[in-house]
Amino acid sequence: xxxxxILLIIAFIGLFGCKDYLDLEPTNKISADDLFAxxxxxxxxxxxxxxxxxIEDFNWQAWYYQSFNFRSNNAGLFPxxxxxxxxxxxxxxxxxxxxxxxxxxxxxxxxxxxxxxFDVIPTLSLDDDAKDKLYGEACFLRAYTYFELAKxxxxxxxxxxxxxxxxxxxxxxxxxxxKETWDFILATLDTAIVKLGDDNTDKRRANKWVALAxxxxxxxxxxxVAKYWDRAPLSGEAVDKKLVGGMTQADAQRYYExxxxxxxxxxxxKEFALYMPAPANRDEAAENYRQMFKDPDIAPEEVIFIRGYxxxxxxxxFQLWGxxxxxxxxxxxxxxxxxxxxxxxQYETYSNPGHSAPVITTTDxxxxxxEGYNSSRNYLEFDNPLxxxxxxxxxxxxxxxxxxxxxxxxxxxxxxGIIKTDGTAIIEGAGQETVDxxxxxxxGAANPNLYSGFLHxxxxxxxxxxxxxxxxxxxxPVAIWASxxxxxxxxxxxxxxxxxxxxxxxxxxxxxxxxxxxxxxxRHRAGHTTNIPLTIENVQRERRVELAFENKRIWDLIRRRExxxxxxxxxxxxxxxxxxxxxxxxxxxxxxxTGTNTWTFPERYYYKPIGGITTNRLIQNPQY
Amino acid sequence: xKTKIIYIIFGLxxxxxxxxxxxxxxxxxxxxGAIIDEETGDTIPQDIxxxxxxDYIEQGFEMPEIQRLIFKVDGTFRNNLMFSADxxxxxxxxxxxxxxxxxxxxxxxxxxxxxxxxxxxRIKDVTPEIRALHGKNYLVVTFKIEQVATEPVKSTMxxxxxxxxxxxxxxxxxxxxxxxxxxxxxxxxxxxxxxxYFTEGQEYYIRIGALMDVPEAKYNWNKAIKLDxxxxxxP
Numbered sequence: 038x039x040x041x042x043i044l045l046i047i048a049f050i051g052l053f054g055c056k057d058y059l060d061l062e063p064t065n066k067i068s069a070d071d072l073f074a075x076x077x078x079x080x081x082x083x084x085x086x087x088x089x090x091x092i093e094d095f096n097w098q099a100w101y102y103q104s105f106n107f108r109s110n111n112a113g114l115f116p117x118x119x120x121x122x123x124x125x126x127x128x129x130x131x132x133x134x135x136x137x138x139x140x141x142x143x144x145x146x147x148x149x150x151x152x153x154x155f156d157v158i159p160t161l162s163l164d165d166d167a168k169d170k171l172y173g174e175a176c177f178l179r180a181y182t183y184f185e186l187a188k189x190x191x192x193x194x195x196x197x198x199x200x201x202x203x204x205x206x207x208x209x210x211x212x213x214x215x216k217e218t219w220d221f222i223l224a225t226l227d228t229a230i231v232k233l234g235d236d237n238t239d240k241r242r243a244n245k246w247v248a249l250a251x252x253x254x255x256x257x258x259x260x261x262v263a264k265y266w267d268r269a270p271l272s273g274e275a276v277d278k279k280l281v282g283g284m285t286q287a288d289a290q291r292y293y294e295x296x297x298x299x300x301x302x303x304x305x306x307k308e309f310a311l312y313m314p315a316p317a318n319r320d321e322a323a324e325n326y327r328q329m330f331k332d333p334d335i336a337p338e339e340v341i342f343i344r345g346y347x348x349x350x351x352x353x354x355f356q357l358w359g360x361x362x363x364x365x366x367x368x369x370x371x372x373x374x375x376x377x378x379x380x381x382x383q384y385e386t387y388s389n390p391g392h393s394a395p396v397i398t399t400t401d402x403x404x405x406x407x408e409g410y411n412s413s414r415n416y417l418e419f420d421n422p423l424x425x426x427x428x429x430x431x432x433x434x435x436x437x438x439x440x441x442x443x444x445x446x447x448x449x450x451x452x453x454g455i456i457k458t459d460g461t462a463i464i465e466g467a468g469q470e471t472v473d474x475x476x477x478x479x480x481g482a483a484n485p486n487l488y489s490g491f492l493h494x495x496x497x498x499x500x501x502x503x504x505x506x507x508x509x510x511x512x513x514p515v516a517i518w519a520s521x522x523x524x525x526x527x528x529x530x531x532x533x534x535x536x537x538x539x540x541x542x543x544x545x546x547x548x549x550x551x552x553x554x555x556x557x558x559x560r561h562r563a564g565h566t567t568n569i570p571l572t573i574e575n576v577q578r579e580r581r582v583e584l585a586f587e588n589k590r591i592w593d594l595i596r597r598r599e600x601x602x603x604x605x606x607x608x609x610x611x612x613x614x615x616x617x618x619x620x621x622x623x624x625x626x627x628x629x630x631t632g633t634n635t636w637t638f639p640e641r642y643y644y645k646p647i648g649g650i651t652t653n654r655l656i657q658n659p660q661y
Numbered sequence: 662x663k664t665k666i667i668y669i670i671f672g673l674x675x676x677x678x679x680x681x682x683x684x685x686x687x688x689x690x691x692x693x694g695a696i697i698d699e700e701t702g703d704t705i706p707q708d709i710x711x712x713x714x715x716d717y718i719e720q721g722f723e724m725p726e727i728q729r730l731i732f733k734v735d736g737t738f739r740n741n742l743m744f745s746a747d748x749x750x751x752x753x754x755x756x757x758x759x760x761x762x763x764x765x766x767x768x769x770x771x772x773x774x775x776x777x778x779x780x781x782x783r784i785k786d787v788t789p790e791i792r793a794l795h796g797k798n799y800l801v802v803t804f805k806i807e808q809v810a811t812e813p814v815k816s817t818m819x820x821x822x823x824x825x826x827x828x829x830x831x832x833x834x835x836x837x838x839x840x841x842x843x844x845x846x847x848x849x850x851x852x853x854x855x856x857x858y859f860t861e862g863q864e865y866y867i868r869i870g871a872l873m874d875v876p877e878a879k880y881n882w883n884k885a886i887k888l889d890x891x892x893x894x895x896p
Contacts, residue, residue, distance in 0.1 A: 605837070
């Protein structure tokens with residue numbers, strides 16, 4: 038009998054236990070309905086989408102498996118150190134292998150969140166105008182996401198709806214061709230441009246102009262890949278099916294036209310202008326340019342879109358790694374970004390406009406000799422080491438800390454050696470000589486805290502230069518990763534001008550006289566007065582100089598298929614200032630950066646490997 | 662007591678036997694051979710890093726990954742950790758005309774296969790010597806290029822290293838020269854490096870390469886020559 042009553046109780050629970058009141062909503066999570074029910078909830082969701090958006094800012098880590106928003110110790114391996122702009126003083130990026138940047142999973146996770154946002158917009162209790170703007174914003178974020186995927190992987194699966202687990206066809210979506218992918222991104226941006234508002238007072242959120250700026254960048258990238266694919270053709274199934282490459286010169290022309298069109302609309306709107314376009318002199322030009330990157334808020338006319346940082350723990354680490362050894366205070370990890378002499382060479386001189394101006398160190402003018410100091414060569418001598426750069430484009434001293442230039446009120450001592458009175462040279466090694474009561478040190482000062490170069494320590498530059506751009510003289514390093522809060526300019530007017538100029542020069546479309554005028558407008562802002570003609574070479578040099586360290590060079594090398602020829606067993610080079618005690622003057626030696634290896638970029642790196650192809654059934658990129 | 666023993670026996674039976682089925686067999690085959698010039702019968706010298714490869718796909722999987730073998734500098738290859746199975750194989754992206762895909766069965770144990778192909782070019786009559794120019798001595802290497810591919814020669818390269826694996830990516834010193842034209846097989850080509858780059862009394866391996874202007878082509882090399890540059894004749 039007892040047994041039966043137990044059975045009855047069990048049956049009772051079994052039959053009536055599944056009551057709705059037992060289905061509790063978790064109290065520590067917010068449901069989608071609740072989230073989107075309020076304006077604030079929707080804003081929070083949108084803010085998270087912006088956070089995930091692949092903006093290649095200070096926290097972009099193209100190193101190993103790191104990607105965006107990387108805020109802890111990144112070893113100072115910023116993307117500029119994977120190019121011909123700079124080298125990292127501690128870790129030498131070798132053989133392109135370190136440029137292993139994967140963004141497949143995070144990219145498609147973001148895509149899923151954006152798709153969810155698309156689904157939610159029609160259900161919101163907003164007026165149609167507000168919904169339209171949100172729709173435009175979602176299109177902008179989607180285009181941004183697919184732009185990054187297309188840059189890395191070529192043609193990718195275009196997924197615009199959240200998959201249904203019961204329907205395989207919504208889960209296994211094959212790759213589109215590279216051309217279809219670029220067309221999809223551009224079409225998505227066209228929708229964004231129509232739907233978004235044109236008020237640009239909030240520089241941290243998408244508007245019509247930001248979408249136009251993105252379109253200008255996307256179209257130029259697509260056009261360049263289409264035009265220059267043949268410089269590094271690949272083979273394999275992905276190529277046969279046009280999942281990578283497979284675009285024609287007609288496609289290139291069409292994309293250049295898109296770039297010209299988008300850039301022209303932005304330029305013609307007169308919403309933007311160059312910041313301080315007519316400086317009184319070169320010093321003013323340099324200072325204006327530097328100030329803009331230190332604090333983009335001062336230049337709303339030039340800045341189109343910003344990634345801002347507010348909280349100290351949630352900022353970035355650029356200046357922590359970039360500070361000079363002499364000004365690093367108690368922070369231990371400075372001096373990492375060492376610009377190369379071949380980068381410094383790119384800056385024109387005012388006396389010979391229109392040409393890169395390699396730094397000449399010897400009377401024979403041979404700047405291709407990197408064999409180190411040789412007493413039989415005749416070196417040019419300088420009383421003041423800065424004189425060797427005196428005639429160079431003002432943007433050089435705004436972007437680079439030159440040897441013996443001032444930073445934070447100090448002379449930054451970057452010296453690689455001395456020539457003793459008996460003619461022996463001590464280069465990149467400790468040494469000293471006392472003459473007439475004055476002691477001369479090979480590194481320019483008595484102890485390592487008093488100088489910033491060539492000690493073969495990570496805190497001291499190996500190339501003779503340090504980065505000045507983006508640094509703030511009022512910033513004092515504190516021992517918190519990501520404690521820099523200077524903002525990142527993602528789009529600025531000068532880039533749009535440069536995109537326009539390049540598209541015109543490469544395609545022959547558009548207005549060549551306007552393009553030439555824009556090219557020289559940018560140069561006039563840097564203190565130039567002589568105009569130069571519109572040529573492909575002039576455009577590329579101007580791009581490298583104007584957009585230095587802005588994480589653009591790495592993509593310029595990739596989209597124009599120049600990486601594998603620029604980095605073919607390539608050495609990277611330093612400029613070593615040496616004090617000659619006999620003459621009491623400085624000489625300079627061009628040589629290979631000590632302790633570095635040659636670097637080669639394999640052609641397969643133009644596309645990244647797709648992960649998990651055995652389960653997602655996608656066709657792998659060539660040579661992976 | 663008796664139940665305890667039974668438990669212990671059960672326990673032992675489970676722990677000792679349970680892991681067996683989860684283990685797959687390890688690689689049971691070795692695969693080796695060479696890439697052979699169909700005309701001369703010699704092996705075709707290769708680069709180790711970023712050189713020619715043999716792409717192979719193990720059959721019987723729905724979404725197989727492409728695996729790759731690389732060559733030694735002398736043009737031979739060896740993989741001692743292969744699985745016996747049916748494979749599709751193709752030597753690809755190399756310094757030779759890509760042959761048709763082959764179906765190869767790998768048996769347990771030793772397997773040898775030579776791939777017979779047509780190289781893009783052959784390097785001939787390599788003669789290193791010392792020459793003086795403007796009071797400076799140079800290691801000068803003359804050679805001839807016999808083109809098989811009809812495309813232009815993109816560049817030539819002199820690579821020098823202390824290791825016999827010297828090549829495009831493994832070298833202490835190299836000189837790469839743009840050519841960008843079809844060359845006469847009887848014409849002397851020349852490459853050079855300053856003699857001061859080398860240590861006297863040290864033996865180096867030198868190789869001469871020619872890169873054809875074919876998509877994804879690799880350098881065609883001569884066999885490495887071992888020499889001390891300072892002992893070379895000076896004509």
